[in-house]
Amino acid sequence: MNKEKINxxxxxxxxxLINESIVKLSKExxxxxxxxxxxxxxxxxxxxxxxxxxxxxxxxxxxxxGFISLTSTNNWITATNLIRLQCxxxxxxxxxxxxxxxxxxxxxxxxxEYLKNIEDAEGNKMTDFYLSNKLDKLFPGFRLLYxxxxxxxHFSKEHIxxxxxxxxxxxxxVLKIRLSEITEIPIAKKVDYSYNMFIVGKELFxxxxxxxxxxxxxxxxxx
Numbered sequence: 001m002n003k004e005k006i007n008x009x010x011x012x013x014x015x016x017l018i019n020e021s022i023v024k025l026s027k028e029x030x031x032x033x034x035x036x037x038x039x040x041x042x043x044x045x046x047x048x049x050x051x052x053x054x055x056x057x058x059x060x061x062x063x064x065x066g067f068i069s070l071t072s073t074n075n076w077i078t079a080t081n082l083i084r085l086q087c088x089x090x091x092x093x094x095x096x097x098x099x100x101x102x103x104x105x106x107x108x109x110x111x112x113e114y115l116k117n118i119e120d121a122e123g124n125k126m127t128d129f130y131l132s133n134k135l136d137k138l139f140p141g142f143r144l145l146y147x148x149x150x151x152x153x154h155f156s157k158e159h160i161x162x163x164x165x166x167x168x169x170x171x172x173x174v175l176k177i178r179l180s181e182i183t184e185i186p187i188a189k190k191v192d193y194s195y196n197m198f199i200v201g202k203e204l205f206x207x208x209x210x211x212x213x214x215x216x217x218x219x220x221x222x223x
Contacts, residue, residue: 090203
């Protein structure tokens with residue numbers, strides 16, 4: 001996630017191993033969600049904040065599933081968008097830990113209010129810029145990845161690069177334009193994209209573990 005050169009000493013086996021890790025991570029996210037659910041329902045409670053969290057877990061697992069499906073057909077131009085959306089899951093989950101009243105945040109979000117218009121406990125508007133910078137302190141490199149993958153969401157130079165190849169042929173510059181054919185990218189880039197998808201998912205998992213511990217402590221105090 002840091003601004004480093006892409007490791008070119010990789011192969012298809014490396015890509016497969018990372019994708020297998022993404023699939024495994026989805027199961028871990030699901031299992032953690034079940035633990036949160038069981039911890040609350042066993043005490044005859046189910047908080048609205050946990051409903052918020054379960055929705056993020058569901059979205060995260062679906063994004064992982066979509067990423068694996070898209071990359072298996074070489075549709076990297078679409079798959080890379082999902083890295084940015086997984087970053088969004090981290091931002092939305094992290095916001096829950098910054099507010100005074102989690103139930104109020106849930107109510108405002110479910111009623112259609114934008115997170116960027118809601119203030120945290122310190123009175124700061126929780127914009128993506130603000131939250132991604134705060135997350136960068138927990139996970140160094142998060143902000144950079146957020147910025148880089150935002151270029152996949154909005155039309156940018158990333159899409160121009162995906163749709164063209166530049167080569168030198170007999171001292172002449174050749175630009176190949178790609179329309180309907182499948183985008184072919186180097187294996188090193190494929191591994192890099194998949195690795196970033198996995199890393200963001202792991203960071204989401206760490207945030208979820210923190211939420212689980214918080215709810216367990218809260219339930220103990222209530223009982």
